[in-house]
Amino acid sequence: MDEAWTALALTLKVAGWATALNLVLGVGAGYAFSRWRFPGRDVLDALLTLPMVMPPTVLGYYLLVVIGSQGVVGAWLLQNFGIRLIFTWQAAVIAATIVAFPLVFKAARAAFENVDPQWEDAARTLGLGEWGIFLRVSLPLAWRGILAGLLLAFARALGEFGATLMVAGSIAGQTQTLSIAVYEAVQAGQDDTANFLVMVTSLVCLAVLLSAGRLVPGRVVARG
C-alpha cells in the first residue's frame, strides 16, 4: 500500500501549492475587483469564474492546447528553457490552481466588499499608505472570508481529477494523485487497492472538513 501513501503525499503537495498560489492570485484579483472599476470588468469576472462551472475536461483540453509542447505557451517554454510541463506534477498544480481559483477569488472579493470603508478612510486620515491599509486594515478584516475560500479551494484541489488527468497523466509517484489512483484501480478491477485508496481519501477529506470547522468557527460566535 506504499502507492497509496505516495499518492497521498503527492495530492497534499499539489493541493498545498495550488492553495498557496491562489492565496496570492485569488486574494489579489478579489481585492482588485472589490476596489476598482475598469472597462471589461464584468467579462473578466465571468472569465475568472468560468473554471468553477466549466467541465474539468474542457479546462484540461484548453490547458493541453496552451501549455502542451505544441501549444502557444508550451512551445515557448520548450524552445527557450527546454521545459516540458505536460506529465509533470507542476502541470497538476496548474490544473488544480485554475480549477480552485474562483473559490478564493469570489470569497476574497465578497470579504473585501464587506469591509466597511470607514475603517479604511480612518486609516487614511491617520496617514497610512494604500499598501499599509491593505495589509493592516482590509486584509485582517476580510481574513475570515478569505480563509473559508482557501479551505474550499484546498478541498477542491484535493479532489481535482478531470483536468489533472488530461495534463499530468497518471504516473505513479509523480503525477498519480489519490483521485487518479482510485480511477486507475477501478479501471483495472483492483478492488482491494481501490477500497484502501477510497478509505484514505475519505479520511483525508473528513479531516479537512473538521479542521475547516475549527479554523473558521461560526459567524455568530466570532462576531458576538
Add this chain to the structure above:
Amino acid sequence: MWRQRTRVNAGLPMFPSRQMHSRTALFGRLTKAVVAAGLGLLHLGVQAADITVSAAASLSNALRDIAPLFEAAHPAHKLRFNFGASGALLAQLTRGAPVDVFISADQETMDRAQAQGLVQAAQRRNAVSNLLVVVVPAAGDSSSKPANPSRPLAVPQPSSPPKTLNDLAQPAFARIAIGLPASVPAGRYAQAALEAAGLWAAIAPKTIGAHHVRQALDYVARGEVDAGFVYATDAALMAGKVKVAFTVPTAQPILYPVATLAAGPQAAQGVKFVDFLFTRAAQAVLAKHGFGRP
C-alpha cells in the same frame, strides 16, 4: 421572508442577486431536462432490440463504420457501443454492466471473463488480428526538441526515429507512451515484448501510462512523448501526425476474441452481430481499417 433571503445573501455573498434570476431560469430548464431524462429512461425500457457492444478502444472507428451496415441488414436492431480499454470493460462486466457482446483486444482479458463465467464460451471466436507498432511524432516535431524537462541541455536529441526496441533505451527517448499494463492489452503486449528483449527495467521508468491505447496515440500525436506503443490500425488513423517507426515482435499473434455475454439482456440478438462481423461486408470494413484476418 424577504428579510431572510437578504440575510442568506449577506452570509454567502458569492453570488450577486442578479444571478438569482438566471438561476431560477436554469432551475426550470433543469427540471425539464430531468423530466425528459425520466421519460427517456422509460422509453429505454421498451426499446428491447438494442444490442450493447463493449469493444476494445482500437476497434471504435471500424465498428462505427460497420454499425450502419448491420442496422441496414437487421432493421429491428440498433447497436450501442461502449469503447474502452479491454481491462476496464471487463471491470464493468464484473460489476454487472448490461452488455450483450464483448470484444477484447487480447486473449487474456477474455480468458478472465470466461473464467468468471461472464461470457458464453461456446460462442467465443477470434474476430480480427492486429500488429503492435512503435510510433513517433511526425517528422519535424520531436527531432528538434530537447527531451528531458529537468536537464534539457545535457540531453542528446532524438536524431532519428528508433529502429528497434533497443533504440528506445537511449536517453533521447525520455518519454514513452504505453497503455497501462494492468488494464490495457496494448500495454501488456508492449511490456511483454520489452521484457523478452530484456529492456523493461530500463524503459519502465520512462513510460507514460495511458488509460487506453488511443490515449497513447494522442500523446504521440501531440508531441508530448517521444515514442509510443500502439496498434498499426491506430497509427493509420493519425498518419499525418504520427509515423510508424517499426513493428514490435510479439510472442503470440494479437487476436481479438469476441463472445456474447451469459447475462446479456439481448445476448441472443447479440449473436446476430457476432455473426455479422464475419460477413464479407464487415470483414471488408475491418480490412479497410487495417485489421487482419484472425
